[in-house]
Amino acid sequence: MNKQDIMVALMNVEEFPTLPQVVTRIIELCEDEEVHVDDLAKVILQDQSIAARILKLANSAYYGYLRKVNTISKAITILGFDSIRSLSISASVFDTFKKIKSNYNFNRCQFWLHSIGVANISKMICIYINNRKDKEAVFLGGLLHDIGKLFFESYYNVQYEDVVREVTVERCSIRDAEQKIFNVTHDEVGGWLTDRWKFPDDLIHAIQFHHNLDMCPEEDILITSIVHIADHICRIHNIGSGGDILIPQINPIAFSAANLTEEDIQKISDKVPEEKENIFTFMAIMD
Numbered sequence: 001m002n003k004q005d006i007m008v009a010l011m012n013v014e015e016f017p018t019l020p021q022v023v024t025r026i027i028e029l030c031e032d033e034e035v036h037v038d039d040l041a042k043v044i045l046q047d048q049s050i051a052a053r054i055l056k057l058a059n060s061a062y063y064g065y066l067r068k069v070n071t072i073s074k075a076i077t078i079l080g081f082d083s084i085r086s087l088s089i090s091a092s093v094f095d096t097f098k099k100i101k102s103n104y105n106f107n108r109c110q111f112w113l114h115s116i117g118v119a120n121i122s123k124m125i126c127i128y129i130n131n132r133k134d135k136e137a138v139f140l141g142g143l144l145h146d147i148g149k150l151f152f153e154s155y156y157n158v159q160y161e162d163v164v165r166e167v168t169v170e171r172c173s174i175r176d177a178e179q180k181i182f183n184v185t186h187d188e189v190g191g192w193l194t195d196r197w198k199f200p201d202d203l204i205h206a207i208q209f210h211h212n213l214d215m216c217p218e219e220d221i222l223i224t225s226i227v228h229i230a231d232h233i234c235r236i237h238n239i240g241s242g243g244d245i246l247i248p249q250i251n252p253i254a255f256s257a258a259n260l261t262e263e264d265i266q267k268i269s270d271k272v273p274e275e276k277e278n279i280f281t282f283m284a285i286m287d
Contacts, residue, residue: 002090006184007192019197022047023092030085040084041072042268053091056083056285061186062278082136089199090143094286097150105164106153107241109287111146114240116282118142120275121230128268129258134223141227144194148186148207151193152178167244174243175211187211213253225254233269239279 019100021134025043029035044051059068069075076084094112101107126135153160159181166177168231175185191208201217206224209216212232216224228251234240235247255261 004248006182006189007266008102013155019089019092019096020047022050023088024198026050026088027085030081035081037073037076040076040081044072044076044084044088047092048089049095049149050088050091053285054079054087057087057282060104060281060285062281062285066073067130086136086140086143089140090286092146093144097162100154101157102153106149106157108150110241111149111243112240112286113279113283114234114242115143115146116286117234117237117239117279118145118227118230120279121233121272124268124271124275125226125230125258125260129260131222134226137200137202138206138223138226138230140203141210142230144190144203145207145210145227145231146190146242148188148190149174151189152182152186156182164243172244173246173248177244185211211248213251213257221253225251225257228254229258229260229265233265233272236269237272239272239276 024238026040029040029043044054052073054075055069057063058065058078065078069078079087097108109110118141121213122138122142123135126132126138153162163174163177166172166180167174170177175187178185187208187210188279191204194204194207202220202223205216205220206227209220209224210227213221213228231242232248232250235242250265
């Protein structure tokens with residue numbers, strides 16, 4: 001099997017995982033500076049699964065709002081358009097892959113826990129470097145950075161058992177095992193998948209290049225580097241599973257792009273235990 005075979009399959013697979021039209025519309029509205037809160041709320045209410053999760057999160061300790069939030073319009077006002085976009089995409093992706101039977105050798109619960117961990121740590125890094133404007137973009141990048149693994153295990157579950165076996169027997173990275181079995185890795189497939197979903201370029205690049213910063217377009221190197229660093233920290237804390245037990249080194253490009261030192265990384269890492277409750281809260285709401 002080669003890279004071209006996987007790409008052709010991804011473009012032509014029957015029952016390809018598509019996101020609901022309402023999510024596409026939510027993304028469009030969230031990027032429209034002129035849109036009214038009530039207009040966005042009407043669209044969100046067309047998908048009760050997304051609406052319910054937004055209300056649950058708005059009323060959870062995750063955001064720490066003291067008064068009860070009982071309308072979508074109020075939730076939008078509190079959370080902001082960027083958070084609403086992130087939550088809508090997150091809920092939709094969760095639901096999309098829930099419909100597809102899982103490979104019993106692939107633990108989706110641990111997969112999502114790792115992904116949510118990387119998402120939250122990405123946001124922590126953004127706040128640490130005083131770059132709050134990108135915190136929702138890096139959250140989504142972290143949440144979906146390994147989405148290519150879900151495509152593999154959903155549509156090539158027999159072959160992905162070989163990947164899992166290779167990791168166990170050879171004690172190699174999951175990317176090395178994917179390269180051996182498929183001749184392509186989950187980060188590349190994740191880039192193709194999110195491109196087909198017509199996600200923003202910065203999100204596609206964060207997913208596609210988080211293991212390969214040298215190839216990332218310069219305009220998106222900061223967001224991608226943050227996700228790259230967050231993945232490293234998340235693995236140190238053993239939050240969920242990234243598919244193997246290895247902890248890859250941080251690429252020097254990431255230190256430069258985020259203007260961080262080893263000491264900064266340690267300071268951020270030291271605060272991760274305080275974030276675990278939020279990670280599990282988000283997991284419970286999405287699941």
